[in-house]
Amino acid sequence: MSFFSAVPGHHSDGPQLERVLEQVSVPRPGAGRPRTRPGHVLADKACTSVKNRRYLRRRGIRRTIPERFGQQRHRKNRGSRDRRPAGSGSERYKKHNTVERAVNRLKGFRAVATRHEKRAYIHLGTVTLAALIIWLRT
Incomplete structure (x- = not known):
């Protein structure tokens, strides 16, 4: 998962999944509260821990x-005792490449x-400005 969270530099992305998903807020067209749960x-592979899978399952994501x-x-060694389905939705995962290219x-x-910024909100502003520059160039 490639996202810009405000954590020290040597922390991996996996443990930050829950923190990032708690910040989701998608406005609804018209009236109504914003959605706080993504559909998918x-x-x-950094986010494939048991803790993350359990969190997503509990929220119905x-x-x-x-x-x-x-x-x-x-x-494979566990055989039929493992309840998780095999496969990772490879067709859907191909779209992940688009996000990775945008992050690059x-x-x-x-x-x-x-x-180099010490404050998270300043870093978010820097990322937003960079995204706007990329968007205006294309």
Whole structure:
């Protein structure tokens, strides 16, 4: 999962999934409260922990997260005792490449890639400005 969260530099993306999904707020057309639960989550292998899968299942969020090789082998060894379905929705996961390319374009901006800002809201503003520049160039 490639997103810009305000965590120290050497922390991985996986443990931040729950924190990022808590910030989801999608306005509804017309009247009504904004949606706080996405319909589907695409993530990479960093987010395939039991904790993340349990969180998504509890909130009723469908997911497409490929398994690590060791997890595939373990599930195969367990056989029919493992209740999780095989496969990761590879057709849907192909769209993940679009997001990864967008993040790589954002990282072309030095201030986004190195994150020298100390405050999270300033970094968010930097990322927003970089996204606007990319959008205006295309």
